[in-house]
Amino acid sequence: MNNQIYLDNAATTKVAPEVFEVVKKYSEELYGNAGSLHTLGQKSKNAIIEAKNILKAKLGAKTGDIIFTGCGTEANNLAIKGIVLSLPLEQKRHLIISEIEHDCVLNASKWLAQLGINVDVTYLPVDKQGLINPQDVKNLLRPETVLVSVMQANNEIGTIEPIAEIGKICRENKVLFHTDASQSFTKFPLNIEEDYVDMVTINAHKIHGPKGVAALYVKENINLTPLLHGGGQEKGFRSGTENIPGIMGFATAVNLHTKSDILNMTNLRDNFIKQILSEIPNTSLNGHPTLRLCNNINISFEGINAPSLVLMLDSYGISASVSSACNSLSLEPSHVARAIRGTSAKMDTIRFSLSKYTTEAELSFTFDKLKQIVESLRK
Ligand SMILES: Cc1ncc(COP(=O)(O)O)c(C=O)c1O
Structure with a gap:
């Protein structure tokens, strides 16, 4: 033993051995900047496209995009702040967040609520087993609700939430639905269409991938204000040189389970x-x-x-x-x-x-x- x-x-x-090999290859041999015109750069650019296709296939997403981030915390911040800040400042915005979300979701929404920009947050209760009642989501919706965020599975107690039912209620009421699947991705089924999800957080280091890389899946036609402004990588949603070893390591980890x-x-x-x-x-x-x-x-x-x-x-x-x-x-x-x-x-x-x-x-x-x-x- x-x-x-x-x-x-x-x-x-x-990190799984097969992931480690890929990270090594993209660190030692194929280390080009995806923004460069030369062959090494273009290989990196193609690697990103390949990785996105692998992640989208795992999520059952035919459309929409993957935005690579530096961690799950960043992906969750991008989903929550990105939606709220993309709307006109004078518009009333209401968020519904479960009370057992990861601190990064809770603290991102608390930060928005104290900015003094017309943002109100409601916390969804859970029962003694940590389960959310989808009817509570329905009852808490307001005309100004812009986003509901409920994790697919809780990181402490492992409870799996009824995200398809919650997502359906959101879709019927034209409210965006985000789920943090940091813990559940590849361990429990998730399908963008069947679960009525608009945005999903997925995280490499929870599935034997490398640290320093996660992603936010975003359905088409969703407007997000970026957290980082710069060279316009990731279609402007996340500037900064792409972490190709991490991204390819993440894509390799996706099919390990x-x-x-x-x-x-x-x-x-x-x-x-x-x-x-x-x-x-x-x-x-x-x-x-x-x-x-x-x-x-x-x-x-x-x-x-x-x-x-x-x-x-x-x-x-x-x-x-x-x-x-x-x-x-x-x-x-x-x-x-x-x-x-x-x-x-x-x-x-x-x-x-x-x-x-x-x-x-x-x-x-x-x-x-x-x-x-x-x-x-x-x-
Ligand atoms: C459910 C959940 N969301 C978000 C995160 C944050 O991920 P990271 O540490 O990669 O920022 C974690 C990490 O523990 C998590 O368990």
């Missing part, structure tokens, strides 16, 4: 959850039991201090997480924990997130250590 047991794949993943990888992760996930709940007393699962990302395990251990548990697991070479990477240094329960557990939310929760490389032997070792540590911490 590998000495390191990495169970923090929702934070980031290791096979059906059998998804099935394996689901089985490992369910067995691990079952074992914890049945053999470690006073534990509970957060998130939905079945409408759940194939790699997400989020458990509360009554009476346990989660950072202590994470650090003790780490001393055995096991990497797990306190809620999410963004919240790991906080002393307070995350906004997601508070949304589903209310005032009873405590710092007693650990997230294990699997990858296609996770093995049964690794989880068995992890379970033994986990049981032992929880028993000793409780004493």
Whole structure:
């Protein structure tokens, strides 16, 4: 067994060997600037077109465009700020955002709301399993609603949201719909047409692609104000020299998850959850039991201090997480924990997130250590 047991794949993943080879090739051999006229430049330009076609095919998008960005945070900021700022300043603009979105969506919308430019944000509630009721979206729509943003799957608790139903309501009411699929892309089906989606955030480093590259898919005829102004790359939506090694690495990662990888992760996930709940007393699962990302395990251990548990697991070479990477240094329960557990939310929760490389032997070792540590911490 590998000495390191990495169970923090929702934070980031290791680069797959086949991705690494492609990144290397586009760094050492085909390193031209896509804006250059010479052959190397044109090869880079063609590589971008090829990568976009691969991503669009995965999303079932016949039209529209992919805008490459530097991270998922940037893609989400572009979707939210880009729409709101593209509309006349005097126009009233209303956004609907779920209360369990990633901080980058929440903070981008909060920033817009405090600019003093006629922007109002409503936060959609979730139930105890983190699920959104599409009827709530319908009830909260206003004549001035311009955008609804609901993630496809939550990064902490793994709950998969009913995005097709939400998207349909938005389409019927002529409101744009954005979904952040940073965690779910390639692990759960997403189809631009069938899910009535106008914009989607996808992220390379969550799927064994390189860090420093993500993308926003945008349907045709959507006007976005760019975040970065400059040389006009990415049709003016995202200036800056394109990251070809990253982009080609991302395109290579898109088809790494096979059906059998998804099935394996689901089985490992369910067995691990079952074992914890049945053999470690006073534990509970957060998130939905079945409408759940194939790699997400989020458990509360009554009476346990989660950072202590994470650090003790780490001393055995096991990497797990306190809620999410963004919240790991906080002393307070995350906004997601508070949304589903209310005032009873405590710092007693650990997230294990699997990858296609996770093995049964690794989880068995992890379970033994986990049981032992929880028993000793409780004493
Ligand atoms: C759901 C979700 N959205 C957005 C992000 C932000 O992605 P990045 O760290 O690449 O900016 C993350 C990263 O954890 C995420 O899980």
